[in-house]
Amino acid sequence: xxxxxxxxxxxxxxxxxxxxxxxxxxxxxxxxxxxxxxxxxxxxxxxxxxxxxxxxxxxxxxxxxxxxxxxxxxxxxxxxxxxxxxxxxxxxxxxxxxxxxxxxxxxxxxxxxxxxxxxxxxxxxxxxxxxxxxxxxxxxxxxxxxxxxxxxxxxxxxxxxxxxxxxxxxxxxxxxxxxxxxxxxxxxxxxxxxxxxxxxxxxxxxxxxxxxxxxxxxxxxxxxxxxxxxxxxxxxxxxxxxxxxxxxxxxxxxxxxxxxxxxxxxxxxxxxxxxxxxxxxxxxxxxxxxxxxxxxxxxxxxxxxxxxxxxxxxxxxxxxxxxxxxxxxxxx
Ligand code: KG4
Ligand code: ZN
Numbered sequence: 001x002x003x004x005x006x007x008x009x010x011x012x013x014x015x016x017x018x019x020x021x022x023x024x025x026x027x028x029x030x031x032x033x034x035x036x037x038x039x040x041x042x043x044x045x046x047x048x049x050x051x052x053x054x055x056x057x058x059x060x061x062x063x064x065x066x067x068x069x070x071x072x073x074x075x076x077x078x079x080x081x082x083x084x085x086x087x088x089x090x091x092x093x094x095x096x097x098x099x100x101x102x103x104x105x106x107x108x109x110x111x112x113x114x115x116x117x118x119x120x121x122x123x124x125x126x127x128x129x130x131x132x133x134x135x136x137x138x139x140x141x142x143x144x145x146x147x148x149x150x151x152x153x154x155x156x157x158x159x160x161x162x163x164x165x166x167x168x169x170x171x172x173x174x175x176x177x178x179x180x181x182x183x184x185x186x187x188x189x190x191x192x193x194x195x196x197x198x199x200x201x202x203x204x205x206x207x208x209x210x211x212x213x214x215x216x217x218x219x220x221x222x223x224x225x226x227x228x229x230x231x232x233x234x235x236x237x238x239x240x241x242x243x244x245x246x247x248x249x250x251x252x253x254x255x256x257x258x259x260x261x262x263x264x265x266x267x268x269x270x271x272x273x274x275x276x277x278x279x280x281x282x283x284x285x286x287x288x289x290x291x292x293x294x295x296x297x298x299x300x301x302x303x304x305x306x307x308x309x310x311x312x313x314x315x316x317x318x319x320x321x322x323x324x325x326x327x328x329x330x331x332x
Contacts (some may be wrong), residue, residue: 001072003073004073004096005017005018005074005303006077006089008053008077008085009077009086010045011048013056014029014056014301014304014306015057018308019066025060026297026307028297029052037175038174039175045085050088053089071102073104073314074103075093075105075106075306075307075310076089076090076093076107077089080109080136080327080329081136083326105314105319105320108309111149112305113267113268114132114149115308116298116299119305120298128143129142129152129252129256129259129261129265130143131248131252131264131280133159133161134161135161135162135269138160138161139151139154140203146309147312150332156204156206160270161178161269161270164176165177170215171237180237181237182237182275185240185242185274187234189234192232192239193235193236195210195213196210200251218236238275242275252280252283262287264280264284266294266299267299268299269299269300269301271293271299272299
């Protein structure tokens with residue numbers, strides 16, 4: 001069973017080859033064109049996907065030493081994501097599947113982030129909770145089986161990655177600012193500044209209030225001292241990161257308590273954050289959880305996770321018709 005998977009939901013053009021459930025190649029082309037605009041520009045993202053999709057797929061095939069006509073199926077991200085970006089991957093996958101006369105498999109990008117845990121050992125045991133944190137989503141997912149998942153908590157406004165990136169912008173850091181906040185935070189005092197924690201009911205999140213609080217805080221402080229940001233950058237970053245991590249983990253702990261589940265997984269681009277990794281590992285030790293964090297390359301957007309999801313769908317014979325179109329707001 002040889003699957004070619006394509007990911008094009010946002011600003012990464014990626015292709016991967018999976019042979020009998022094992023990833024043989026995973027090529028990711030990151031689009032740097034968005035940096036100067038301080039965020040992903042949808043039209044530029046689709047154009048860049050169009051330019052890259054053929055060379056990225058060829059590279060994935062070459063890395064795995066696989067010929068096109070050996071493929072058993074073609075998988076692609078149907079959603080959620082940017083419509084124009086998704087269309088490039090979907091059209092390519094449909095055309096290739098049609099030309100080779102092999103099955104087409106649609107994949108939900110958020111389910112794939114969870115299934116990145118099955119690329120390499122150790123794998124979490126069912127049922128487990130997965131905190132999926134990215135630039136577009138913040139979800140606590142109850143995972144009963146590879147293809148049976150339920151979102152039990154999510155953000156009502158900004159995603160946590162967005163909160164990192166938007167506050168980084170307020171600090172005049174380039175896009176994407178999440179990794180830079182992480183870097184400066186390592187030299188700072190997380191308790192230097194206090195930001196209000198917004199209480200949301202149940203297991204849901206809100207990150208827009210904290211962003212506004214930081215905006216006003218910086219505005220007031222720079223009025224008093226125009227060099228405030230430069231002089232306190234490490235402490236500000238450490239305090240912001242500490243607050244965001246606290247918000248994430250408070251709800252995760254509640255979810256674990258309410259469900260009685262001790263298998264806890266982390267997924268999505270923000271799981272690269274060193275403060276989050278450290279705090280989750282410490283909380284896991286304290287709570288008696290088994291904590292799972294995939295390798296970084298499988299946390300950010302990649303086609304290997306799409307291939308993994310497709311592998312489980314292939315085993316169930318869950319194929320997609322050529323009539324399929326992308327779903328920017330695709331749900332589970
Ligand atoms: O999953 P991902 O690669 O793409 C989406 O599907 O959104 O996540 C990207 C997000 C961005 O918001 C980026 O700033 C954030 O992950 N991110 C980080 C770190 N590395 C990436 N945020 C905080 N600390 C990091 N080290
Ligand atoms: Zn993602």
